Amino acid sequence: MNTLKLYLRSMGMLLKSHLQYPASFFMQTIAQLVMEGGEMMVVILIVDRFEQLNGWTGGNLFFFFGVMSVSFYITEFFGRGVTGDFPAMVRTGKLDTLLLRPRGILTQVLCSGVDPRRITCIAVGVAALVMGSTLSGVEWSFLKALALFEAICMSCMLILGLFLIEAVFTIHSVKSVELVNALTYGGRSACQYPVDIYPAPLRVLFTVVAPFALTQHVPAAYILGKPLYGWPGWTAFVTPLSGAAVFCIMTILFNRGMRFYRSTGS
Amino acid sequence: MRAYLSVFRMRLRMETQYRGAMIGGILCQMFFGLVLVALYRALYAGKPQALPIEHVTTYVWLQQAFFRMLLSSDPDLLDKIRSGNISYDMCRPVNMYWFYYARIAAQKMMGSLMRGIPMLILAFLLPKGWGLMLPASVPGLVMAVIALALGLLCICALENITMGFTMLTLDPRGMQGVLNLLMITFSGNLLPLTLFPDSWQRVITALPYAQLLDAPIRLYTGEYDVAYAPGIIGLQAGWTAVLVAFGMWMWSTNRKRMIVQGG
Numbered sequence: 001m002n003t004l005k006l007y008l009r010s011m012g013m014l015l016k017s018h019l020q021y022p023a024s025f026f027m028q029t030i031a032q033l034v035m036e037g038g039e040m041m042v043v044i045l046i047v048d049r050f051e052q053l054n055g056w057t058g059g060n061l062f063f064f065f066g067v068m069s070v071s072f073y074i075t076e077f078f079g080r081g082v083t084g085d086f087p088a089m090v091r092t093g094k095l096d097t098l099l100l101r102p103r104g105i106l107t108q109v110l111c112s113g114v115d116p117r118r119i120t121c122i123a124v125g126v127a128a129l130v131m132g133s134t135l136s137g138v139e140w141s142f143l144k145a146l147a148l149f150e151a152i153c154m155s156c157m158l159i160l161g162l163f164l165i166e167a168v169f170t171i172h173s174v175k176s177v178e179l180v181n182a183l184t185y186g187g188r189s190a191c192q193y194p195v196d197i198y199p200a201p202l203r204v205l206f207t208v209v210a211p212f213a214l215t216q217h218v219p220a221a222y223i224l225g226k227p228l229y230g231w232p233g234w235t236a237f238v239t240p241l242s243g244a245a246v247f248c249i250m251t252i253l254f255n256r257g258m259r260f261y262r263s264t265g266s
Numbered sequence: 267m268r269a270y271l272s273v274f275r276m277r278l279r280m281e282t283q284y285r286g287a288m289i290g291g292i293l294c295q296m297f298f299g300l301v302l303v304a305l306y307r308a309l310y311a312g313k314p315q316a317l318p319i320e321h322v323t324t325y326v327w328l329q330q331a332f333f334r335m336l337l338s339s340d341p342d343l344l345d346k347i348r349s350g351n352i353s354y355d356m357c358r359p360v361n362m363y364w365f366y367y368a369r370i371a372a373q374k375m376m377g378s379l380m381r382g383i384p385m386l387i388l389a390f391l392l393p394k395g396w397g398l399m400l401p402a403s404v405p406g407l408v409m410a411v412i413a414l415a416l417g418l419l420c421i422c423a424l425e426n427i428t429m430g431f432t433m434l435t436l437d438p439r440g441m442q443g444v445l446n447l448l449m450i451t452f453s454g455n456l457l458p459l460t461l462f463p464d465s466w467q468r469v470i471t472a473l474p475y476a477q478l479l480d481a482p483i484r485l486y487t488g489e490y491d492v493a494y495a496p497g498i499i500g501l502q503a504g505w506t507a508v509l510v511a512f513g514m515w516m517w518s519t520n521r522k523r524m525i526v527q528g529g
Contacts, residue, residue, distance in 0.1 A: 027440025034447050042457045049461055050309045178290035182297040190301040197308035202301065 003107055010111035011078070018116050025117070033120035036069060040124055043192070054197045059135025060224050061193065062128045067148070067216050068192045069125030071155035073118040075163075079156075080113030082106075083163045083184075087170045096263050105258055106251060109167075136224050144223045147236050151219035154243030158215050161246035162187065164254050171257040174264060183210045191216060196228060211246065214239035269360050270368040277372030282380065292381050296388060299330040303396055306461075317460055320399045321487045325458040327389040327398045328483045331382035332414075335374045335421060336453060336478065337446060339428070340366060347433055356521070363426065363517045367510075371422045402488025409495040413482040416502040421478045423509035424449065430516035433524065454480045460489065474505040 018025055043065050047058035056064075076083050086109060089095045098108045129148075138144070166180040191212035195203055207213040213228070221228040222236035303323050310319045343366055346352040355362055389398040401407035424445075431441040450456055452475035459470055459480045470476055481498050484490040490498060 021437075024435075024437045024440060027435070027437070028443065031440050031443025031447070034444050038447050038451045038456060041451070045457060045462060046309065048463060049315070050313050052312055054308055054312060178287065178294050182294050186294070186297050186301060189298065190305075193305060198301075198304050202304060 003103070006103070007107065007111050011114050014114040015116055018114070028117045029120050032117045033124065036073070036121040036124040039069070039192075040065065040128055043128075053193065055226070056194055056197075057136065059132050059137075060226070061132070063132025063136060063138075063224060064194050064217065064220055065192045066125045066128030066130075066132055067151060067155070067220050068188060068212075070122055070129065071152045071216070072159055072188050073121035073125060074152070075156045075159040076115055077118040077122065078114065079110060079160050079163070080115040081109040081111065082113075082160055082167060084115065085109075085113045086163075086167045090170050090174060090261075091264060093264050095261070099261075106254060133223075138223060138225070147219040147223055150237065150240050151216055154240035155212070155215045156243075157247040158211065158243035159184065159187075161243070161250040162210055164247075164250035168250070168253050168257045171254075171261050187212050194221065194228065211239075211242040215243040216240075270364050273365060274368040274372045277369045278376045281373055281376035285380075288380060292385055292388075295330050295333060295381065296385060299326055299385075299389065300396075302326045302330075307395070315461075317489075319395055321460065321489065322458055323396060324399045324487050325454065325460060325483050327386065328486065329455050329458070329479060331385045331389070332378045332479055333455065334381050335378035335418060336449060336455060338374055338377055339425060339442075340370050340373065343369075343429060344432065347429075348436060352433075352524075362521070363514050366429070367422055367426060370425050371418065374422065374425075375418055399487070401486050403492060405492045405495075406485055406488055409492055409499070410482045410486040413485050413495070413499055413502060414479075416499060416506065417478040417482055420474060420502060420506045420509065423506055423513055424474065424478075426513040427509060427516060430513060430520060433517075433520045449475055449478075452476065453478045454483070460484070472501070474509060477502040477505050 043061055046053075047061060051058065053061060089098075089109070089112075095105075095109075098105055098112075101108060133140070162180075162184045165183065166177060169177040169180060187206060187210045190198070190202065191206055195206050195213035195217050198206070203213070218228050218231065218239045219236040222233055227233070227236075303326055306322045306326065307319065310322070343352075346355065355365070358365065386398060391397065401410065428442050428445045431445070435441055452459070452470055452473055454460075454476070459467075459476060462470055471480065481490070481502060485492070485495060485498065
């Protein structure tokens, strides 16, 4: 509980410091809005030209897009320490100071960064979710809302876990490894669309290695009433747990990696 | 003129230094390209379009290959603007605009060629319908290369305008973010311009952003007939001249009202 309190306090402090330069903050937030709005526009233009994608209607596609952008940007908002700052912390030796304090390293890394500019990206995602569910005529029930909530929470854990892969590589090699971006940012762009449109190798990658399909597409398809691969309804509540599994595995590997951490000395 | 050429050559050599990081970058970009190609193939399977799928995949690969040309800025200049060290540059006996124009041109050219050529070779080896197709004709290829060179000149002028805004606001992230997004959207990086609604085509292909990569790609795929090439190249040159003039005006006004961040 203490840890949670610590996290919330650091978030509060960091938010305050971000808001010290309101004009700059405002501009950056607008830039983020334009960025995510552009991504959304691409989906709209694709739907306008092609109408449907492997049986998914335009509304369905907006819904999938919304689930991805909400979960990806919530992670970037609250997990900035892992998703953005960590490689620099290793390179500059800032991580050393964390080793002196009586708290877990991962907790402190998470406490060290927040990115409130992402709020507009999340807003675009929410708009896509609303638009998608209205257009697809989703009849909301408690179970469906629960499935959406679980999908988003578990996707956030999955995304954090994937960024931790990069962190572990960084601990060992100091340099950040660009190739991991294929899983994180690549996963985001690829899995904005339901996984069943892709050829088998990509499907396997995003089901087994980086299970976006399990954390997002199975529950989203259940909510839309078009089960992915015809899987039964209860799977929508079980498969997202793979996100938590990835996060747990990566946390263990991260802590193990920290044992080999050598400061850059600067 | 000699001074700018030697700056250009120095930056070219500088760009060839980081080869390790490049391989990771190429593989990553290849992966993004494959995902996009798979997406467009799935879309085409549902509703084939007048434009053949080979043109779309070629478009995707050329865009991915020259991505570094679109999004890369001079890190030293950004630092100098923030720290105030830009005042040293004012002491140099050269025109600041062209000095940085030569630097960014070299950086964008070498950066994109070093990544682009290996990527295009790899993309060319992919099976039909997935990879890069051969150019429509030899004159088309020649015109596409000329248009690409002009596109480079145009993008450097745009980059200097973005830098001009950074000099005003000192914080690169806001305005630069918006301008870069406009660029990657309307240059066809997010979605090929050929797949934008047909009614938009006349407007978006006339914008400066379409001159960077879209025009060369369309000459390569044969969507623009070689007979129209002089007109297209004229449009590119026209935009470049306008953007350079605007950028030079911005930089000289900024110079007069510049407040150096002392340190």
